[in-house]
Amino acid sequence: MSDYPHGMDAPSPAVLAWAAEAVGDRPPARVVRPLAGGSHAATHLLATATRRMVLRRFPAGDGAAAREARVLTALDGLGGLVPRLLAADPGAARPATLTTVLPGRADIRPADPGAAAVRLARTLARLHAVPAPGLDAPSVRLPPDLAGEPPVLTHRDYWSGNVLWTGGAITGVVDWTSGCLAPRGVDVSWCRLDLVLLHGRAVADVFLRAYEDAAGVRVAARWDRWAAEHSRAGVETWVPNYSGLGRDDLTASVLRARHTAWARRLG
Structure with a gap:
């Protein structure tokens, strides 16, 4: 082998x-x-x-x-x-x-998921505040009622595995292959979905409140439905991403069950 x-x-x-x-x-x-x-x-x-x-x-x-x-x-x-x-x-x-190499490592098993969610939110708000002229529009199609929101610097795959940590502090954000200009709800809803799968709704809600406080804006709830629908067909393919970082408990069936429960809650 x-x-x-x-x-x-x-x-x-x-x-x-x-x-x-x-x-x-x-x-x-x-x-x-x-x-x-x-x-x-x-x-x-x-x-x-x-x-x-x-x-x-x-x-x-x-x-x-x-x-x-x-x-x-x-x-x-x-x-x-x-x-x-x-x-x-x-x-x-x-x-x-x-x-270049950034310090730190990805950590999807934090000792305090709520505190980690707050730091994830504040870092995302910081990224969204950076002017980034010249970047492309997102490669995914957004519904008309969401596509018209103001664009910001968007990572497009902002989840816990693409964030580096050292001593409880975030030291970097990696994997910018999908970086673009898009409404802030793209990143917010994607990270919330990841946190639901990793830790449950309560932690995802902590993230949302912290993001809205840091960014000074409110994010429409319908973004969560967009993220759930956009990931519905392939959530099982995320198993290697999670298992590679130590979450072997997130099997294909577990991810599907958690995703389905989240989507049903959103309506």
């Missing part, structure tokens, strides 16, 4: 040489370890003689590397909250991005 989980195949020597050369170091780079938390990209921590960096490789023909490169270039690190782009190879057999 491989040392790498499914989707985490080791980078080839050619890719490791490209990574080192892209940052001006003597090739090749070496793999420190695979990084868990997602199933879309194979993500690895690399090192050269002078630095560490994160390599993300996507399926052949996938446009995610090009999108992430554009978004990270526009955000330019956001004062250390977002990785900086070091290099990108969107035309490779496995399109790739190479970024």
Whole structure:
């Protein structure tokens, strides 16, 4: 059996040489370890003689590397909250991005889920307040009654596994392949759905109250229905994302049951 989980195949020597050369170091780079938390990209921590960096490789023909490169270039690190782009190879057999390393690790098993939800909310409000001209509209279709809300900088996959923590403080937000300009309800409802699946409705409600207090706006309840409907067909595919970060209890059947109960409650 491989040392790498499914989707985490080791980078080839050619890719490791490209990574080192892209940052001006003597090739090749070496793999420190695979990084868990997602199933879309194979993500690895690399090192050269002078630095560490994160390599993300996507399926052949996938446009995610090009999108992430554009978004990270526009955000330019956001004062250390977002990785900086070091290099990108969107035309490779496995399109790739190479970024700086942010401190911390994803934590979807916090000792105090309510306190973590408050920090998630305040960080999201901070992101939504950042001007981000030049980003694209969202790649998903929004209902007319929601699409007309003012656009803000949107992560588009803001869930606990894409947020890094150190000592109870948030130190970074990663995976910007879907970053865009969209109504704030896209991120708020998506994170609420994640918190419902992880911890239950009460924690998701704590998140919403904290976000609205921090942002100074109210988020329409119908956004929750949008997120539930948008995720309805594929919630079982999220199992690897959760299990890779230590929530083996969130099996396909458990995720489906929790999702169904949430959707029914929303009406």
